[in-house]
Amino acid sequence: MSSYKPEDIESKWQEYWQENKTFKTPEDHDKPKYYVLDMFPYPSGSGLHVGHPEGYTATDILARYKRMNGFNVLHPIGWDAFGLPAEQYAVKTGTHPRETTQKNVDRFREQLQDLGFSYDWDREVNTTDPDYYKWTQWIFLKLYEKGLAYEDDVPVNWCPELGTVLANEEVIDGKSEVGGFPVVKKPMRQWVLKITEYADRLLEGLDDLDWPESTKKMQRDWIGKSIGANIDFKVSGYDEEIRVFTTRPDTIFGATYMVLAPEHDLVDKITTEDQKEAVKEYQEEAARKSDLERTELSDEKTGVFTGVSAINPATGEEIPILVADYVLVTYGTGAIMAVPGHDDRDWEFAKKFDLDIVEVVEGGDVSEGAYTDTEEGTMVNSENDDISLNGLSVDEAIERITNWLEDIGQGEKAVNYKLRDWLFSRQRYWGEPFPIIHVDGEPKPVREDDLPVTLPEMDDFEPTEDGEPPLAKAIDWVNTEDPETGKPAKRETNTMPQWAGSCWYYLRYCSPEFEDGPVDPDEENYWMPVDMYVGGAEHSVLHLLYARFWHKVLYDCGVVSTKEPFQRLVHQGMILGEVEFTGFKKDGNWISADIADEVEDVERVKLSEDQVEKQGDEFVIKDTEITVDSKAHKMSKSRGNVVNPDDIVDQYGADSMRLYEMFMGPLEQVKPWSTKDVDGVYRFLGRVWRLIIDEDSGELNESVTEASPSKEQLKVLHECIQKVTGDIEDLSFNTAISAMMIFINEANKWEEHPKPILEQFIKLLSPFAPHIAEELWRKLGHDESIAYVDWPEFNEEYLISDTQLYPVQVNGKVRGEIHVPREKAKNKEFVLSEAKSEENVKKYLEDGNLVKEIFVPERIVNLVVK
Template sequence: MTNAYEPRAIEAKWQDRWEAQGTFRAANPGDPGFDPQAPKYYVLDMFPYPSGAGLHVGHPMGYIGSDVVTRRKRAEGFNVLHPMGYDAFGLPAEQYAIQTGQHPAQTTAANIATYRRQLKLVGLSYDWERELTTSDPAYYRWTQWIFARLYDRGLAYQAEVPVWWCEALKTVLSNEEVINGRSERGDHPCERRPLKQWMLKITAYADRLLDDLDLVDWPESVKTMQREWIGRSEGAEIDFEVDGLEDQRLTVFTTRPDTLFGATFMVVAPEHPLVRQLTTDAQRAAVEGYVEAASSKSDLERTDLAKEKSGVFTGSFAVNPAFEAGDERGKIPIWVADYVLISYGSGAIMAVPGQDQRDWDFAEQYGLSIVRTVQPTPNFEGKAFTGNGPAINSGFLDGMGVADAKAAMIAHLERSGLGRSKVNYRLRDWLFSRQRYWGEPFPVLHRADGSHLRVPDAELPVELPEMVDFAPPDDGSPPLSKAVDWVRATDPATGQTVTRDTDTMPGWAGSCWYYLRFMDPHNASAPFSKEAANYWGNVDLYVGGTEHAVLHLLYARFWHKVLFDEGLVPTKEPFQQLFNQGMLTAFAYKDGTGRLVSGDEVEFKGDVAVHRETGEALEQVVAKMSKSLKNVVNPDDVCEQYGVDTFRLYEMFMGPLADSKPWNPRDVPGCRRFLDKLWRLLIDGNTDQPVRPHLAAAAVGEPQGAAADLERSLARALKRVDDSFKAFNFNTAIAALMTFVNDAGKASDALRRDQAERLVQALAPFAPHLAEELWERLGHTESLARAPWPTYDPKWLIESEVEFAVQVNGKLRGTVVAAKDLDQAALAELAVAAAGKHLEGKNIVKTIVVPGRLVNFVAK
């Protein structure tokens, strides 16, 4: 046994032992060692997409934070489920594969190996026997199975929808992959094109997705983002008859039916199906040119308030149903303009310039009439008035407030059959297919007559065919269509030849339910057993970045609710508490020309960063870690140089877990020094004793003298450690432990064995390897992973003497040490003396005493 702190040796020893002894294995009901008395706790990290670059020090921050919680919960006696896996299907692997010719299955496997090695290096206490990979057929078999449930419930359907098509890349791209009408990769032009796609009817769950946000303990900001994304708005659907189109009506959604009398024109989106019929011959050339130009613009470009509006008159007129038949005011022109989106509402609007700024701008630009139908407030100086006020110029609505006028107009429209109240959502159905190779195949067969049926459950998984050339074909068909033998299949009902669906699911699919598979990861007859789902319930704590605040969390909630309706899960919501860790940034350095200087060329002269070779002073900036900024820090290097425990400790010591903060390599050694100091506190490096002799045996009775002082210090530290779990500000926990170790270092002979043990236990979540080693040296033969969480007697927190601040008119003028409960008169007397000359020549008007804190004299 060596007696110096050698982190790498200790860390390897304990990681091996944890693995060999299955220390972090979570027992399911029925498993050996399952304790029905123990409460359960499920801590989940958002699992990573394994990219080729491996992990940088920012990735494990949330993982370490959740591991700290996990280890404490285990010590508190919970049966903790804490698993990890890989979100392994998706576009980047496929793009890389097309470029390099390597199969995505190979690169994905290599990337996962790197991730696994790095995650294990950091000593995260996952139950590795539950590890899963979404691209594994044993996993995606059940992703397809869940899709089949959606299909059977009518929640999956195929539809022609406008999607971004990139001709150069021969593929459909998602909205996120198209910037200003050009592809993010390669900067190729893209256009909107209607294509047949799989859609999931998430809109059928819109209200539940909205309402059930009240059931979960999530950051308000994330709930707000989800509410805005769902975008529920109440209003009315109104039908407009069109001159010369007897059999068609133009239907719009509006949140302001009360303003119908002010609807002076209509606007349809360029993609609106009636555009062709609405356009008169005289206007046809102009309209067709406009529609063509609009197809390459992004939604953001089209709807930006600051941008100038554009549009073209169709030549047709609609009839505003607010007016009596034949009233000339009710004949309003229909325009095509791209500030109206086909994807929102019905793709057509009634334009009310008096109460809508975008409509006002458009009306001004094209000389269309503007009628106010809500009386603006007296000093109103703007153009469109969106506030509340009495209706004007509105016939039977005149004088009513906005809310009453809405109700009255809806009632009026319902009587005439030209409108009805309607709830509209910004949320669209989920475009669920990709014309790509590296994803889950749809378990669907197509018959010659155009109908489709799903593959029977017993025949799942529909495995991806082995393909050498999976690049998208030139004609725009999906890569899987080239796997001719695979495409040909047999109809299980009729025995006739049918074809397989050749789309694949998007990257989001596998992550929609992975938290459920973790509950029962090896089940070969179901995605997870009912017993497992009932026992583990939902995820108690879900830790990840804000970048998933909307899409992943919304999609997973949707699938969860479908599974709830299937009776497969017992909870309405998948993730009870959500925590977003902050982003880890890093310093980057620029020279005088603004060029970035690589981290290894920077050295410090005192506080100033200078170029190692030229000596030039460099400007320090804070930025996200990225290759291009040359500021990526690799966890392998940090662990190699300082040890894993130092790495973990520093990540938690930097600041609150929720904050974004910069990695400062100069701060890391301080955390190592603390661990060295703590080691020396318990171990004499000059002997071969496992611990210092006075720690070998238990102390008897109450701590006295210096040991009592240490007990007070320890109690304060343990309280602060406990408190840090409320807001995940583990930096304060570590600071408290540092303070205790400093105190104990000054009276090391007085430190009692029970105090040393509690110190080690409290440290364990942050520096688990060192803590295990010290625990063993203190004579324990069992891992401390399930040793009880340390406690203290609250009486040690009570202080009899405290320092009171003495203020005169709110300014600090001295201090007084006195009994905490000294009566106010006696305390004031002491305080007057302490204030001394600051009270000379003044009358004390008032004396304010805050018990245990301060005395403030108001004096003139």
């Protein structure tokens, strides 16, 4: 017996590929190149889940396809291996993070190899390897030299439980993204990177990238460039000015009050004696509120009067200055001129505190709500002795008033960004040490020759009690001397965030052994940019923005030759767990899903597929009217719906696993997992096998012949070649697989299977299911791996059939079909007369007058009858 047994062939070929270094990246630069990259995985303790191989399979298919099309392919993998989980585990168990990381990396590597991915394992990189982070540190020095890295005392998100500072992005609803622990604001000395200096270039660079529009938009929004004006308002009775940023200087005549953020410096200076207490109380309250609370309570605006007024430079009127937390200290100048007539937030606030609302742009009704349209409105009530905006459009008014403010020295055109500088240090052990020493309290870069600054050996990874990083406990390591002056020095004890290593790893893959820089310029020149980058949409903003930032800095340093690192980007869609049916019970009785939300103490009951049935648009409990919830959920440990790829490989083999992940649906779409559907692709592979192999002998089937292929066989093959080739180019892997299934279904009907046909088909299959393809390729008599044979060429000639099918419509409804000889297929008169004499069509023509005839060559005929 020799039926299709993936377990017998897959490990065999995996070992073969390894031993023969089949997928070693070519060293010549003579062919066109293709750099296809997966997002850097973090080797977590739980191993791969089925979401990982989705993107990896897609890139692997592309890599294999491009190799067969004569490209030099760079298809590497490595490990983003610094990070909090290994450190937390170390704190708990005493196991050194290096050991945990090593173990996890080994597990990941093994799992990936079990899936038969064609990575060049000689180029594996690991961010925790000193030979790697030496260059991460080197890049930091470049940033430092360029003045893009600075120290600052900033209020940071301090998480006492984790003993570390978190980036804004790592804090969700006032809790840590990892672990869900509370986070508080605390001022600390931190390293910060001046990403804001690159804001404009990061914005412009997006234009030419072949990325999903939504991702580009998210980056643009994150950078958040807005153009407007800075305006200075004099504080009445003080020698102080309040500077505000506004995108709507045109509405200045409607500015009836001002607001300072509670943290604004001027608050304490100007507040009057009798308001001091109220203001102080308000500030304290605001400080206590987490970001979550601030937004949750956003319906109700709060604030307090400072007791002082400012002078509106346009109207000359005194307007009250208030403190309110709807103004953020971190954006613009931390102060605003409030124009309740034309800003929703100001309007809401003015209503609540009974402040004046003045209409200065005509077009709405400011007693009903703020009028914010900038297209339609015209200016009104905007006039003083010097200038009038009345009658102008918003755009004209902005121009005019900005110039006027500049003339009187109270304002200027200004640009603002939402993007803030990047908080770049963490109070952790398991990260890259900064190549910085402190001499006489001043930071000083470590000399390039002294890199890498390696992590000291430690066995206690907890932060000090006052929040100093764990490295502060490595006294011998911290205390060093300045090699230039011999003065005593202290090493920086913060470490870099996890983003650091992943900001440039794609460069290291080009020349992982290079010793004179992060990347060999020759190799960089050849391989960059990344032609195809596949990874999750969760990295839409941060990783991709940070990496682009570093890349641009490296471009300025002359290290890289391209302005952007990733030319084409695709996000694979998330794979959800199996669809679950949930019924709802109250006091032991079933209730419908749509009312379950409103009822208390509802019991949720998981139902099996055969306990429910479809009724209309909903699922109900069988033989009842009680609706149930039908939904696929995100895979999670707590829900217990995580699918482990190892189990699928054990049961069906890696080829089926790969095929199923691609067959589920379009790559970029969210899709529910269904293990029983894997049967479909597994059976398909079984049919491929049996088409070629005699199960009794294990040899080629007798039907596999040297005969020359028939016209029909060539047609079926070339239809498949055309579809699969086009679909791979479009990343429509699901329909490519379906085309191969169609081929096999057709081929199964043939009595003879000419070898050349089968060989071409096996080539098409090989990027998707490489193990079975390699095995069958050898059985068909080849000595070399299929990995580098030429991709089948599609020949249109074979597709042309003897007849052309025309559906015939009458008034847009199909009433019959006709087959016309190929040579007459474009003959309008002939086709129409054939169409009109079709039996079923005739009936319709008899009932009315033919008023119009539509003839679309090689497509369709439509006869319009009245």
